[in-house]
Amino acid sequence: MFWKKKKEEKKQIKNDKDLKIEKAETQTSLKAKKSSEIVKNKQKETKKNSSSTKPAKKEPEKKLATKKPKAKVAEKKAENAGIYRVVYDKTDRLWKIKKDGAKRVIATMPTKEEALSRVKELSEIKDVGFVVHKKDGKFQKK
DSSP states (O other): OHHHHHHHHHHHHHHHHHHHHHHHHHHHHHHHHHHHHHHHHHHHHHHHHHHHSOOOOOOOOOOOOOOOOHHHHHHHHHHTTOOEEEEEETTTTEEEEEETTOSSEEEEESSHHHHHHHHHHHHHHHTOOEEEBOTTSOBOOO
């Protein structure tokens, strides 16, 4: 008798789960139908509104700026070359190498000596100067 009750309870639980799943499926299908109907209605309204109004006049296209001569571009690149900076980041506890005007960090090093050796290599390759900062952010004497 005890086992029969258990079986009946299991069947009841299974039936309840099946009913919940069916309800969820029907609700999602109803929501999908409603949303598709809403989209269709909006499309109809926009078509009606666009047909009743006069078409807008097209404005003449603006010409894009022409390219600058290569000599001027090269001069600007030379001006914007910037210098390298070795800065200590307190949150990461790392020394970072940045270039003036750049958003990204070039390199990160755990020690100041490693950062100095790397920035010296970079400055020699690019023929650009560098500035070293102390941990507190002040300039370090050269």
